[in-house]
Amino acid sequence: MKIAFISYEYPPDTALGGIATYVEQAAQMLSHRGHHVEVFAGSSSRTGINIENSIIVHRIIGSNNSIFGEQIGQVFAERHRSVQFDVLEGPEIAANAKWAVQLVPSIPLVIKLHTPTFLIGKYSFVKPTLSQKLRWHLGALRQGKFPKPFPRWQYDPADDIERLHTLEADEIVAPSKAIADALINEWQLDYHKVSHIPFAYIPPAELLNTPINTRTDVITFIGRLEVRKGILDLANAIPLILKYHPNIKFRFVGPAWNSPRRDMNMRQYLEDKLRRHLNSLEFTGSISLLQIPELLSRTDICVFPSIWESYGLVCVEAMAAGRGIVASRAGGMAELLDGGKFGRLISPHSPTEIAEAVIELLNDPELRMGLGQAARERVLSEYNLDRIGALQEASYQRAIERRQRLGPRSATATTHPISNA
CATH class of the missing domain: 3.40.50.2000 (Glycogen Phosphorylase B;)
Incomplete structure (x- = not known):
């Protein structure tokens, strides 16, 4: 297979956390198993194409994760014209592959779940103490303003670009049953599209x-x-x-x-x-x-x-x-x-x-x-390469077969997906 990864995070330039580690290990695993693999990643210092640990890596300088997706979509679409990738994988975070899918609506899309932004916000929110609420209200009164309610965590899945992008996927892969269950419930995902595959790990x-x-x-x-x-x-x-x-x-x-x-x-x-x-x-x-x-x-x-x-x-x-x-x-x-x-x-x-x-x-x-x-x-x-590699290949094949049955996405579907059918 010809496999493309789009991920803002990728070592060493943007080794910000677990996503970077996963993509690097997955790319190496699939390359070792005989597949053609290319990675489209962000960077804080360079733009261009390099061979990194035998993987073709396309990097662009991007100031942040959200801008990256739109920039890299153009790079991917241009490269796809010559390579004709069989499948594209991206994370749900920041909908990194959203723009690539809009430009190449026929590409089978696999979304790998990590931790969506709304979950980070939900579990990072600290409930204010009584003294904090009092300081908030007193501060407003000192400025001659009527006190507004203390900020609280709120979430509307209907406007969540990460959820809408995940609904575009032909295959949704969860590294744990816990995140699969959480998002099937919170995002109303089609559970038939959700598979559980742990991350492969190549221990140094x-x-x-x-x-x-x-x-x-x-x-x-x-x-x-x-x-x-x-x-x-x-x-x-x-x-x-x-x-x-x-x-x-x-x-x-x-x-x-x-x-x-x-x-x-x-x-x-x-x-x-x-x-x-x-x-x-x-x-x-x-x-x-x-x-x-x-x-x-x-x-x-x-x-x-x-x-x-x-x-x-x-x-x-x-x-x-x-x-x-x-x-x-x-x-x-x-x-x-x-x-x-x-x-x-x-x-x-x-x-x-x-x-x-x-x-x-x-x-x-x-x-x-x-x-x-x-x-x-x-x-x-x-979590070795043979076991996880076989599971991941089967996942990509399911995505390819689903997209072949459905045909290219419509412009409306890729811009405003409204169901998980």
């Missing part, structure tokens, strides 16, 4: 060679420092853990996003909240994917207490490294850890559960190491 040798029997006394969080990732719950668990293990260090890896206080980013907020325990904290900021193996080799336990996570590639990386894992049961990580057989699962918004799970693994290193070894073996058996 450095991760697989990480010794299982480490004793670093370090607990690591990897991800954006934001509310949705459960960072506030971890912060509340830290004093509980230090009470029983005062020599433990907590490492936070990732960029600082907004905090509950407008005058502080999340790192500043955590440092203020945990000022009595600053000697136990380390903040690395953003790091490259190449630094992950070395960082995990200096970690005993990884904690991923997300309020919601559609999949959790950081969890897969920790599994491949054989780390002890404490993760949220809200979303895809519960499936990765098979209900807790390969790590410990905790409820969202539960600092006490986080502390209890971490203390259990600290008290019993043999248990931690056994879970780590089993987790590594699960990555190799469940």
Whole structure:
């Protein structure tokens, strides 16, 4: 097959998160299986065509994810005229492939679900305290204005471009059953078009060679420092853990996003909240994917207490490294850890559960190491290229057959899809 990926995120230029990791690994997997693969990606510094790790990559400089889709659509359409791609895959995020489909209405479209913007907003919203509401109203009165209602999270699926673009798909692929069920319900997706295929993962040798029997006394969080990732719950668990293990260090890896206080980013907020325990904290900021193996080799336990996570590639990386894992049961990580057989699962918004799970693994290193070894073996058996590659190829074939039956999309359908038929 001739397979095209459109994704603003793609290493190294726009390695912003799990989408970049997934697209790179999927492109490599499908190329190794004999398919012609090209990637259409964003960049902060260059425009042009390059061969990157044997994959043809088309990059354009784009200031943000939303503008990228319209720009890259033209690039894809021009390239399609000469290559004649069999299938196009894009993420639901920012509807990256929407404009490409409008320009090439006959192309079979696969949408890979990650985490839609509305879910990020829903689970990142912090309910205001009474004092915050009072400050909001008093501030308006001081300015001689009538107080408006305090901002709240709102969502209308009828106007969601990511939902409308997903409805255009010939095949919708969910990496976890959790995100499939959530969006079938929230977006009224046609469940006949939704398939469940985990992300393939090619573990770097450095991760697989990480010794299982480490004793670093370090607990690591990897991800954006934001509310949705459960960072506030971890912060509340830290004093509980230090009470029983005062020599433990907590490492936070990732960029600082907004905090509950407008005058502080999340790192500043955590440092203020945990000022009595600053000697136990380390903040690395953003790091490259190449630094992950070395960082995990200096970690005993990884904690991923997300309020919601559609999949959790950081969890897969920790599994491949054989780390002890404490993760949220809200979303895809519960499936990765098979209900807790390969790590410990905790409820969202539960600092006490986080502390209890971490203390259990600290008290019993043999248990931690056994879970780590089993987790590594699960990555190799469940998420390898042969197993996931075959599933992904079958998914593309279904998309191709559906589009062949339906014929090219109409201009109205590609601009304003109104049903999931």
